Structure formats: structure tokens, C-alpha cells
Amino acid sequence: MKKNQLRSQNWFGKSGKDGFIYRAWMKNQGIPSDFFEGKPVIGICNTWSELTPCNAHFRDLAEAVKKGVLEAGGFPVEFPVMSLGETLIKPTAMLYRNLASMDVEESIRANPIDGVVLLCGCDKTTPSLVMGACSVDLPTLVISGGPMMKGKWKGKDIGTSDVWRFAEAYKLGELSQEEFVEAEACMARTQGHCAVMGTASTMATMVEALGLSLPNNAAIPAADARRKVISQLSGRRIVGMVQENLTLSRILTREAFENAIKVNAAIGGSTNFVIHLLAIAGRIGVDLSIDDFDRLSQDIPLLANLQPSGEHFMEDLYYAGGLPAVMKQMLEHLHKDTITVNGKTVAENVTQSEIYNSDIISSLENPFKPNSGIAVVKGNLAPNGAVIKPSAATPALMKHRGKAVVFENIEDYHAKIDDPDLDIDENSVMVLKNVGPKGYPGMAEVGNMSLPKKLLEKGIKDMVRISDGRMSGTGFGTVVLHVSPEAAAGGNIALVQNGDWIELDVDNRSLTLEVSEEELENRRNNWVAPNLNINRGYVSLYINHVEQAHLGADMSFLKGKSGSEVARDSH
Template sequence: MTGQAAGPADGAGERHAGHAGPAGPAAASAAASVSAAASASAASGPVSAAGPAGPAGGAATGPTAERAGEPRTGERLRSHQWYGTGGLRSFSHRARTRQLGYLPEEHLGKPVIAVLNTWSDINPCHVHLRDRAQAVKRGVWQAGGFPLEFPVATLSETFQKPTPMLYRNLLALETEELLRSYPVDGAVLLGGCDKSTPALLMGAASADLPAVFVPAGPMLPGHWRDQVLGSGTDMWKYWDDRRAGLIGDRELAELETGLARSPGTCMTMGTASTLTAAAEALGVTLPGASSIPAVDSGHERMAAASGRLCVDLVHRDLRLSSVLTREAYEDAVTAVLALGGSTNAVIHLIALAGRSGVRLTLDDFDRIARTVPVLADLRPGGRYLMEDFHFAGGLPGFLTRIADLLHRDRPTVAHPTLREQLAGALVHNADVIRPRERPLADEGGVAVLRGNLCPDGAVIKHIAAEPRLLRHTGPAVVFPDYRTLQRTIDDPALGITPGHVLVLQNAGPVGGPGMPEYGMLPLPAYLLKQGVRDMVRISDARMSGTSYGACVLHIAPESAVGGPLALVRNGDLVTLDVPARTLRLEIPDAELARRRAAWTPPPRRYERGYGALYTEHITQADTGCDFGFLARPGRTPDPCAG
């Protein structure tokens, strides 16, 4: 049954059982048993990968074990360059590892697994990952490997300002360089909050070692009085109710205690859930891992199994480049669109694909979106939450609904093919995971727009907008920056009506900088009091995956670099036509040319430091907002050479 772990995944026997033994047959059989566990996972539901199949150390069975081959031990390991080549440096490395408290037989000749942990006290989405890292290390020991934990940057969506997106590429760079410069053979990546997932995978893809991603998992559902709350989504909803005078300070204080009840990421299909689902669809997690609630005991079992699996991947030298193929990215896009996932996935998947040498574009999203229905009835576009999705079948069950749209003969980290990974996966609740004949929407949840206002593209999550606004023409009310918007939006003198189009400039990758989640522009309080809850809003910003509304986002090129959005003035007519996939500024070309000639760029906000580096090298939204010098594969020096 979905949610039940198969086998003694909690770590039978000694906590570090067998870690002191030398590499050899024992390590090989441990790795093989991990293969058997992974291959059995799909048949038992989305959490079953969290337990080994059969007795520990038993003969390997299943498709993954059949291709395991000879274990990569001793001189065939990358870490051998540090420890086993002879000479002064190897002598020094072995001495310093003894200084860490380890005997040579505990690590020499064994796969060294980096456990990259984004835990910190300030990140509520990841606060449980300190314990999960211990489970991962336990799994590595059990499989005959040698785990080393690395603390890496924590990107807290809630607390980090001006936006964690400013630091996604920094974590990606840190991940790549740590994996490249230290004696590691494989990596387990622990993350889940919005920018952490793409950052860890971008860095790991560039380093191209065997790697497994461990999603942080969604938090428990929220509760307030008789209402079930979705984090983020209901925060925006009730904050608008507060601004409209419908609830008071007492209700707001009660809501504070009920919105986020446990560690973990937002339990709606927001950015975190979208990106971890995309990671699973790509094939870099254990089956079903992306939806296990953060505080469920199955989450710890999954973490331990991921450690065991990573050792197996090292033995088989299955690197991320073998998994992150063109077909894998197309399947991830298909899954995201069918889930009604976050618009942020567009930027992150384009950036991640670039690190893999795959050119993924907005045209790919548009092409796939026209063929994929939305089948996940999840907030903010639907009714249910991630725990409901998990016990309805999780992503393995969900993917069976769209299996004919997927490339099922590509490999994953857990199985030789996606087809085998999905074998036996079931859907247990057809209201949460809908059948094809009863979709939430006929086309994918994100639409790509083109027009003279967004020559390089823009996106809108149309399933989260009021349908009446999907075709709309209205006069623009322009805000040159977010601070001006905050200061003036409630001023009745602006004369904003429900038919106006709210326009925010200078909130993109350079202008933000970091493209903050300002895209769900607040509505005037006096309109909220009249019952208005949606208007057309356009910007070069992003919005939270838990947000909603007729919000056109990611306009490229952005206004801060001279994109047409910078030329919009109060009163200009703007036409949005989602069915036609167009966004137009109804101004003659000659007038636009005159305005462009008079335009001057706004001053950059950062004069030094990382912010200045970021604004100098960041690319536009349509190409993934990566640094130009990182955005493609390329040769890098051997860290041990010379």
C-alpha cells in the first residue's frame, strides 16, 4: 500500500554495521542488495524504495543488479588519486584522515560519498536534514562506503533577502567545486526548499559524479479552526482578507500557529514540490521520494536507502550525465505541466539542462504544454495537498497516467529504464490524481506567451487565474519598482479599477536583482473590500509557486536591460490573450522606437561583492538565469594534476 516501507530499512544491526571492514566482496554484495531494493521499489508504491529487498548481503536480483558488473574499488575509484598513489601527498592525506578519527581500513579502497547538507537553524524547510544526513551516512556505511558530510549554503525561501534566487548560482558553484576539489567518488544531495533543488543538481551535473538527490519532503497540512490550510497559498488568501477587513488581529495570530506545523517544504504544489517532483521525474531520486512527508518515518528510511544506492552507483560508474539526457528533461517538463506545477520550474529546468549540455527552451515548454493535460488536483490550482498526493500514489502512480507521453526506455539512478521503475505503480485516489478523461485542465498548467511586450517570451500559470481574465485588454498602471508599488498601491488617487493592468518594472534578473517573487502584485485594498480578488498583472519578476492570479511573469528581455517592458507608460493599452499565447502593447512601432531612443538604464543596486558579480554575469529568464561562464559544460583541470 502507498506509504508503507518494505523491508528493514531502519538499519538492522549495528548503526555503522560493517563500516570497519575492508573493501571487497562484502562491499560488493552490499551494493548489489541496494540494487535489488531499488528494482523492487515501484511494485510496492512510492515509499517502498526505502527498504532493502531480502536479507542484507543476499544475492542480488532485479534489473539494476544485473548490470552492476565489477565493483569500482581500489585504483578504479576517483578518491584513489588522493589516498593511494604513493608519495608525499597520499601520505599526508592518509595521515590527516587518521586525524579525523578513521583507520585506513575504514576508508581505503571504499567509495567515498559526499553528503551535501543544506541544513541550518534558519531554514525551517531543512531543519530536519541534520538527522536525515545521519540516516544517509548509515546507508553508506551499510553498503560498504565511506561517508563524509559537507555543510553547504542554505537558501531559506522565507528569510533570505532580497531573494534566494540571487544565491541559487552561488550554491550551484559551491556544490560543483566541493565535489570537484575533494576526494569523493559520489554524492548524496540533501535539499528541497525552492532554489536548493536546482542549485544542488546544477552543481552536481557540472561535476558529473554519481549522485542521488534526497528531497526534504513536504510539511504536514496546515489547520485553522475548521479549515485545512495550504502553506503560502492560504497565507496570501488570508492576508488579502486582513487587508479587506474581513478578519482581524486575533484571527491572524491563530493563523500564524496553523500555517506551518512541522519541518519540511510547502505542502502545496508550489515551487519546492514542483522541483522535487521534477527531480524524481528526471530520475535522480528513489521512486516516490519526492512526496514523502518530511516527518514521516518513511522519509528516514528513504534517506538511508539513498546512501546505499549512491555506493552502488559509484560501483557501476553511473554518472549524472548518463541520466540527465534530453529525454529526461522532456519528461520532467511533461510531469511539471501535468502536475500544474510552479512557473519557477521553467527557469530552473532550462538552467539545469544547460549544465547537462541540453538546450531546453521556452518553445519546448510551449510544445509540450499543448499536448499535456493537468491531472493533479493540487493547490494552488486545485483542492488537495501533498500528503494527499503521496498516499494517492505519489509521482510513480501519477506518471502512469501520462506514461504514453514519456520516454520510458531511458535510465534512472534506481532502474535500467523508467518503464521498469513504473512497473506496478498504482493510483489509489482518482480525485487527487485524475484520469485522463477527467482532467483539471485540457492543457499544461503553464502557458508561454509571445508578443511585442515580450519578444523573448513570458509565462503565465493560467490554471491559477480567473478564467475571465485570460482574454483581457486594459489600460496600464505602471510602477517603476517594487518599493513604489508598496508605497502607492492603496492610494485611491491612482484610480485603479478591476479592468486596469498592473505593470511592475525593474524586478528581473538584473533589475531586482535576482528576480524576486514580486509577480503576484498586491491589489488595492479598496478593491479587495469590494470583493475583487484577481486582476491582470505583468512583470519581469517571478512569483511563488504557491501564489495565484492572472500574473504574467518572466518577461524577457527584462526592463532593466532595455526590454519593451521598460517602455510601458500609464494608460497604454495592454492585451493579454492566453488562448492565442500573446501579450501585446497596443502602441505603434514608431512610438515604441521613440521611447526606446529616450530610455536610459536604471542604476545598478550593487557596486561591489557578490551582487555586482551576479548582475554582471546573469543571463535572462528565457535562458535560465545562470551565469554565462557556468551555463554550459566545458573542460576543467584535474584537481590532482600538477
């Protein structure tokens, strides 16, 4: 698309029968003729759904975007795409991330759209929409739905990270069923996604750090009127982006990805950030590897005191200065001149920002915690890497050697975990297999396994846990995730047996199964791949084409941008 030459005019600018058909049926919505005469057509890609509670307020945000588009001389058109609600979809929303991205890509490509605004909030809606838009590469701007206001229960602030604490207390009989139900309503008391730095908020900070949203997008609470204001301003700005031909590929440079990795370290973002950013890089054509996350995070301390790595909530981050204030503190580590959607550089966007609460946003010289970011560990148990989040782990367990207690799959875990006869103690290493991209399928958030009741009763709060799956961004603990290759693909994690010694050494970035290569080869010869008995539909397509976690778990045939810019004419 050349500058000022609108893609939509390949539809609406035509004469004769084709132009008649393209315009006539649109006019039954009450659209004046002059809207088809060169106004930039702005697609508003909406993941509103009542089955996605985090995004249930998006109709209001879409109306705010439309106001802004109209004010700037554009022609707004709202369209739906598959919405992925983290709390309800089975077996896991991650299974459908790639499918939703295909929906987004083809919806944009097939329609007369010059630029697009992506409305996304719940965990997978953000990466899926960005991935799909990258494959078309039009001017694109992201609006997040915003976090919930923090919950209030029995005089305390609560959020999604407390779910894990409540579950343990309930298991121990310290919390009644009535209290459990009461806490539900007290926690989720407003619209929006999780109130902590879980995956949804991590994705919101990711798009802001990448330069895909207006400043302060990440932290404005969903219930705050300023969320509608930033949506209206975004509607104005996307029209300018179309006029400037400011496409995704001009913003999503290698430097932008490096900025996002460093910012994720400073805010203690979710481990899911790794798998989603790798997938986005693969779509836009930027060479990014799992090792980049470790290398680029190492010198970045934790600046944001937010749950689950700290104490506070996303709402508090906004009042304390928002993500721009965090980025200003670490500006010396960032690529300052990378361009963002508002046409300004990263430095221009953040230099006027201030910290209003140093308990929530700390300085680079006096950080909240020295350890942050994502550590990538490798060894014979994870030849292609596995990830751990040091800021949410127990320091004493960051170097640990223990005997494996193996669960062959999630059903095996549920059947055994609270058996009083299970041979496990606080020094054991819990290993969960067959929950990776192919094995679950979809790589569910089950990696932060709850501890056995008998150990909780002893006061044990954390253990080393290893799996080829993921964990919720709201979770915490010494949890090694995304082991690659996964068990279902024949990785060495499939060969671990009860009683094998495993050593985790995060400082030295190693994860070692203390079993000889000869013994592993013997086990490999006797290993039988699991048969999921799935032979049809999207899930079969996914299993046959999904790549491993260290590559982003995208489907191999979706990488890179398509060469087809304009849809085939069907008339």
C-alpha cells in the first residue's frame, strides 16, 4: 500500500457492478455516500464476548474508538473475531491462540480495511490479534481492556494471585466453602482482566513496550473513564497512521522486541510472555530466540512491586506513574529512538513521566528486587531450554538437587497428589509430563502444581516443580516451565522415572537429569509415544503442525507475512 493510496478503494472506489455491490449493501446501515469517497476505512477488531468476562466491556470501548475515528475523518467498521476467555475454554485457551490469529489475519486481509484497531484484554486475545495483524502488516494500533480494580475482602486487597493461596487454605480446612464463595465476588468486583501482573497485564505492558499502543495503555483500570478516553484518542491516531503508512513492520523492529524483553524483566511479567513474543516475532519476520530473553534480562532489576512478584496491583501501578514511569527509569537500557504508534520515539514518550509512589515503582539504583526477568535453563532435561521466573521463586530453591516424583500426565497428578502414601517430601522435585503443545494438547497452565496436602500441613509452601506445560501469569513458586522438547515429542522429560536425581542451578542456567546417556538411550528405545486419538478438525491440524515451546508454539505454516495483499475479487 503506497502512501495515501487507500487499500479500501480497491473495493469502494470501483465503478460499475462491482462498486455498486460493495457500496450498496453497506449503505443499508445508513452510511452516507461520501464515506466511500476516500475516507480511510478503520477496522475495529473486537474480541467482545460474554464468554470472555475480561472483555465483556469492549462494546463501550469500540464506541469510543469509533468517535475518535470519525473525528479524524475516518470510516470506522467494527468486526468480531474468535474470543478466547481464559477462565472457561477447555482444554485451554492456548490451544486456540493460533486459530484465533488465523481468524484475525483472514478477516483483515479479506475486507476493505486500511488500518486496524485491535481490542484485546484476556490473556490469549492480545497475542492472537497481534500475530494475525502482523501477517497482513497494515497500520495497526492496540487497545487493552484494562485490569480490574483490586478486590476487597475482609479488610484486605486481593487479586487473582490469591486464588492459589485460597485454594491451599481451603484444602487445609482454613477457609470454609462459604468464605470461598464470598471471596469470588469480592475479587472480581469490576470489569477488566486480572488485577495483578498476570499474563493479561503482561500482554498489555508488552504491546506498550513494543510501541503498539498509546502511552499508559497498559495500566489504566478498565472501570476508569480514562480507558474510554485512550480508546477515543486511539481512534483518532489510527487515521493518522494510515495517512503516514505507519505499518506494523516499521514499528516491530528487532530493537522494539529487545525493549519489550527488558521492560518485561523490570515489571516481573509472566513466563507466558516468552512464548507469545516469540510467536509474534515469527509472524513479522524478526529473528528472536529463547536465549535472547535470558541475555537481555540479566542486567535489569525488578522495578515494579506488583503481585505475584511483589505486593501491589496494576491499578496501583497506574496511580504511581504507569509504565512510562518504569520505562523512564530504565531508559539507559532501552533503544530510545524506536518509533511507536503515535509517531514519537520511546524516549519522547517517557521522558516527562514521574514516579508518584516509590514503593510501587522503584529506581534503577535502588530496585525492588535485584533478580528479575526470565531465566532460561538448559541441560539434558531441556536441550532446547526451559524457563523460570526468579522474581516469583524461592531463593533457597534456585540451586537444588532432589529425587524426581513423576506424574505421567495431569490425570495421574490429580489421582496421586494427595495420596498419603505418595513417596514425596519437601526435597523432592515434582515432574509433570505430557502437558506441552502436542501433549495436552495446547500446553495448559498446569505447571505450578499444587503441593501435596501432607506437605502443606507441615508448613511447606514451595518446591521445585518441572513440566513441559505453562503456568498462569498470576502464579508463583520455583516452577520450571516450557521444557523443550516436550514429552509427547520424545524429549528427555518423557524418560524421567521416580527416584531419578535432578539438579536445578539457575545461576549457572542448568537443568540436569543425573542419568547416563546409555540409560537414557535404553529408556528411549522402550518409550511409546502417547496416542491422543485425535484425527480430525483444527485440533488435529494443531497437533501435526505446532512447533515446540522454544519457537513460540505457533504453527509452522503460519510464520512470516503473506505475499497476498488484496483479496481476490469474487464478483
